[in-house]
Amino acid sequence: MVDCGITFEQNLQDHRGRPAIQMPDPSFIARQRDLLDGLIITHAHEDHFGAVPYLWQELKCPVYATPFAAAVLRKKAAWRRAPPPEPLIEVFPGDTHTIGAFDVTWLPITHSTPETCALLLESDDCRILHTADWKIDSRPVIGAPWSPDAWQGIASQGIDAVICDSTNALKPGRSPTEGEVGDALVKLVTSLKGRVVIACFASNVARVQSAFRAAHASGRRVGLLGRSLDIMVRSAKNAGLFEPKVPLIEHEHLGYLPEAEVLAVATGTQGEIGAALHRLMMDTHPSLSLGEGDTVIFSSKTIPGNEESVLRLIEGLRARGVSVVHADETHATLHASGHPCADELADLYSILKPKISIPVHGEHPHMEANAAIARKNGVAVALTGQNGDLFYLSPSPGVRRRWAEVGRLQVDEKARKLERVVASND
Numbered sequence: 001m002v003d004c005g006i007t008f009e010q011n012l013q014d015h016r017g018r019p020a021i022q023m024p025d026p027s028f029i030a031r032q033r034d035l036l037d038g039l040i041i042t043h044a045h046e047d048h049f050g051a052v053p054y055l056w057q058e059l060k061c062p063v064y065a066t067p068f069a070a071a072v073l074r075k076k077a078a079w080r081r082a083p084p085p086e087p088l089i090e091v092f093p094g095d096t097h098t099i100g101a102f103d104v105t106w107l108p109i110t111h112s113t114p115e116t117c118a119l120l121l122e123s124d125d126c127r128i129l130h131t132a133d134w135k136i137d138s139r140p141v142i143g144a145p146w147s148p149d150a151w152q153g154i155a156s157q158g159i160d161a162v163i164c165d166s167t168n169a170l171k172p173g174r175s176p177t178e179g180e181v182g183d184a185l186v187k188l189v190t191s192l193k194g195r196v197v198i199a200c201f202a203s204n205v206a207r208v209q210s211a212f213r214a215a216h217a218s219g220r221r222v223g224l225l226g227r228s229l230d231i232m233v234r235s236a237k238n239a240g241l242f243e244p245k246v247p248l249i250e251h252e253h254l255g256y257l258p259e260a261e262v263l264a265v266a267t268g269t270q271g272e273i274g275a276a277l278h279r280l281m282m283d284t285h286p287s288l289s290l291g292e293g294d295t296v297i298f299s300s301k302t303i304p305g306n307e308e309s310v311l312r313l314i315e316g317l318r319a320r321g322v323s324v325v326h327a328d329e330t331h332a333t334l335h336a337s338g339h340p341c342a343d344e345l346a347d348l349y350s351i352l353k354p355k356i357s358i359p360v361h362g363e364h365p366h367m368e369a370n371a372a373i374a375r376k377n378g379v380a381v382a383l384t385g386q387n388g389d390l391f392y393l394s395p396s397p398g399v400r401r402r403w404a405e406v407g408r409l410q411v412d413e414k415a416r417k418l419e420r421v422v423a424s425n426d
């Protein structure tokens, strides 16, 4: 089994509190868990590993993750008051493990969180590449840059099928590099006088690294606002992935520094109530109070569905005299997606030349767009489907529709249990 993630209930604005956590109902796998040899985590994003603390008791199989993902998983499990999976096997990028009928090789791939790995799944007569989430990044800031030669080497023995990220398949062109975003942050922060807050997704450790670079370039010191940022930065430091150029200070000390020496990195770019940015907007944050002359930089995109809460956040900050620069509203490259746009997908298919493409991640139109790019780039068969479909690769490839019963579970925080909320094939 590859990955086991969560999502959040839609329509954030309908709720006074946080949106509920939702995840797939794993019962069809749990019923045959004796046949399950392992769960592989490709990277430390919530939509790939966030359900492990909730569902591992149902699966009870060995879990494989890189040191960074394993460290974050342990901390998130403790945070959610669940025991960590046992055994949790740490795998170094590049390693191969035999799991059941497969030899699995973890292949580092560029994405928006450290140590993301694609998986090469080999059995006697077939080679499958699962891309995980990925993009082409020649300057990823953390980790090795994208190397066409390395992927060509892997493709040289032939790839039967590629299971491929579709998230940005509808976007033409290419995504910018993390390095470009870092350059833009340095340029912007060095031009500012007052306190600066850079808001980003906590899991993007490369972005946090770039915030430290901007602080170094502008004579500022850095404090982290948000528990998930603490978890990510500490885990990255322990895994040897994070090298700040300026010392990190306790966020409680930010309020005592001269304005021009303050840089805070904060979570809450989607307007989440109770997150650091929301508290800064409400002026209820215990460590920092913003006002006239200060700047908040959103080094993030607005996730569809969150437009209203983000707008409220921006307007609330501006009403208090704070300058706001949002990546969605400026020509400067203040955010880079971690997913491949159309030209990057075309590159991957041209390099790997698989016989079959199986687009995953994203909604139906994204997967269809990915399939069309695959066909245009010489892939003979592209199979698309929905949750619960069974994809078979031999003797001739196809899809058995609605093969498994699927559904969605939601966390009931008060009762501390999971409830089934949506019928099958959602």
Ligand SMILES: [Zn+2]
Pocket: 045, 047, 048, 133, 361
């Ligand atoms: Zn993802």
Ligand SMILES: [Zn+2]
Pocket: 043, 045, 048, 111, 112, 133, 338
């Ligand atoms: Zn991801």
